[in-house]
Amino acid sequence: MLQERVKNIMKEVPDFPKPGISFKDITPAMADPIVAKDIVESMVAWAKPLNPDYIVGVESRGFMFGFALAQKLGIGFIPIRKAGKLPRPVLQQSYSLEYGEAVIEIHKDDIKPGSKLIIHDDLLATGGTIKAAVSLCEALEAEVLGIHFLVELEFLNGRAQLAKGININALVSYP
Amino acid sequence: MLQERVKNIMKEVPDFPKPGISFKDITPAMADPIVAKDIVESMVAWAKPLNPDYIVGVESRGFMFGFALAQKLGIGFIPIRKAGKLPRPVLQQSYSLEYGEAVIEIHKDDIKPGSKLIIHDDLLATGGTIKAAVSLCEALEAEVLGIHFLVELEFLNGRAQLAKGININALVSYP
Numbered sequence: 001m002l003q004e005r006v007k008n009i010m011k012e013v014p015d016f017p018k019p020g021i022s023f024k025d026i027t028p029a030m031a032d033p034i035v036a037k038d039i040v041e042s043m044v045a046w047a048k049p050l051n052p053d054y055i056v057g058v059e060s061r062g063f064m065f066g067f068a069l070a071q072k073l074g075i076g077f078i079p080i081r082k083a084g085k086l087p088r089p090v091l092q093q094s095y096s097l098e099y100g101e102a103v104i105e106i107h108k109d110d111i112k113p114g115s116k117l118i119i120h121d122d123l124l125a126t127g128g129t130i131k132a133a134v135s136l137c138e139a140l141e142a143e144v145l146g147i148h149f150l151v152e153l154e155f156l157n158g159r160a161q162l163a164k165g166i167n168i169n170a171l172v173s174y175p
Numbered sequence: 176m177l178q179e180r181v182k183n184i185m186k187e188v189p190d191f192p193k194p195g196i197s198f199k200d201i202t203p204a205m206a207d208p209i210v211a212k213d214i215v216e217s218m219v220a221w222a223k224p225l226n227p228d229y230i231v232g233v234e235s236r237g238f239m240f241g242f243a244l245a246q247k248l249g250i251g252f253i254p255i256r257k258a259g260k261l262p263r264p265v266l267q268q269s270y271s272l273e274y275g276e277a278v279i280e281i282h283k284d285d286i287k288p289g290s291k292l293i294i295h296d297d298l299l300a301t302g303g304t305i306k307a308a309v310s311l312c313e314a315l316e317a318e319v320l321g322i323h324f325l326v327e328l329e330f331l332n333g334r335a336q337l338a339k340g341i342n343i344n345a346l347v348s349y350p
Contacts, residue, residue: 013262023262030242031229031251031285040246054206060235064242064252067205071215071243076206081235087188087198110206 002038003172006150009035010172024151024174026122030064039171043069043148046169047118050145054078054111058104058121058133059085065150066120078110078117080133091139095132104129106136113141124149124170127158134162177213178347181325184210185347199326199349201297205239214346218244218323221344222293225320229253229286233279233296233308234260240325241295253285253292255308266314270307279304281311288316299324299345302333309337 009028016023029035047055047069055073057066059081070077083092083103090105111117117137121130124147134144144166152158152170159168184203191198204210222230222244230248232241234256245252258267258278265280286292292312296305299322309319319341327333327345334343 011263016262017259025262027254027261027282027285030245031253033245033249033251036242036252037246037249057239060238060256063235063238064232064254067211067239068243068246070205070208071211074208074212076208077211077239078206079202079239084192086202087191087200088186107202110202 002042005035006039006172010151024123024153026061026150029150036065036068039065039150040068040072042171043120044072046148047146048073050118050167051116052118052145053115054117056080056106056117056119056133056137058119058129061122062120065122069118069120069148078106080104080106080119080136091136093132093136093139095128097128102129104132104136106140108140111137111140111142115142116145117142118146118148119144120148122150124152124156124158124168126156127161130158131161134166177217180210181214181347185326199298199328201236201325204325211240211243214240214325215243215247217346218295219247221323222321223248225293225342226291227293227320228290229292231255231281231292231294231308231312233294233304236297237295240297244293244295244323253281255279255281255294255311266311268307268311268314270303272303277304279307279311281315283315286312286315286317290317291320292317293321293323294319295323297325299327299331299333299343301331302336305333306336309341 011025013023055070067077094103146167149170152173186200188198230245269278321342324345327348
């Protein structure tokens with residue numbers, strides 16, 4: 001089963017980025033072209049019936065599989081980036097981290113009002129980043145059809161940050 | 176011609192990230208699935224005869240097309256990231272920026288000695304980042320067969336930073 005292959009190939013790194021956190025390292029799944037291809041195909045199988053106009057990927061670990069998904073679906077890819085990286089006029093959204101605050105941005109003219117989006121990021125943890133990403137898309141009058149994660153840390157209850165109507169899919173989950 | 180379509184779709188943003196620099200924004204080429212697909216196919220046509228074992232992508236604008244290229248070639252993708260982002264043991268390389276210094280890293284065990292690599296990044300400007308990326312790969316005893324850029328700013332003479340034997344390809348160039 002793909003879920004087990006992905007869990008087996010990911011490397012868990014204890015105490016990264018700080019003590020007490022066990023980091024799920026997805027890079028080995030990209031270094032293995034068969035696993036990576038099967039992940040992309042599983043994303044296509046979930047996303048295609050939703051019929052999105054664009055895939056939005058969240059910097060920077062959401063860029064690889066997000067762009068590959070968009071290419072496979074034959075639709076465009078739009079990046080959400082950390083503050084100061086996108087050159088044209090942006091909409092900003094700040095969100096809380098454990099210590100301090102972070103800001104993400106999207107190009108205002110990348111999103112057409114009424115467009116239907118799927119957002120991809122690698123990890124659903126406490127949900128702060130993805131909640132901010134959804135806010136950006138909705139503030140530009142797009143509809144977020146679904147959100148795809150490679151990994152969900154269920155014990156952090158990130159889904160509670162997201163509206164009930166959004167179709168959420170995580171490839172692998174840790175209860 | 177693809178080069179002209181890419182130049183036409185990219186947005187030039189004056190005075191970004193600072194006064195006097197005209198930024199070449201590649202994001203519109205990813206939002207257009209046909210242009211993006213044709214870019215990936217042009218990368219495949221160049222890279223395939225070199226017969227690489229892995230594609231290395233440089234954070235973060237090298238992640239999208241780099242990963243897509245690896246998938247199309249059926250080979251693995253390895254990220255080079257900014258300092259502090261990769262969780263497992265890394266090799267570091269610092270390089271000079273106009274003001275100060277930057278550090279990039281690669282997972283040590285991602286590179287097998289003797290493996291043949293193609294590195295992809297979006298932009299060849301002064302060449303500092305790509306020179307550091309090549310150093311990382313070569314320090315781990317890999318062979319860099321070629322380097323692919325979407326955009327080369329020829330007037331900054333970045334190629335002078337790179338060894339003559341490396342096959343360098345830029346999709347579009349500005350003299």
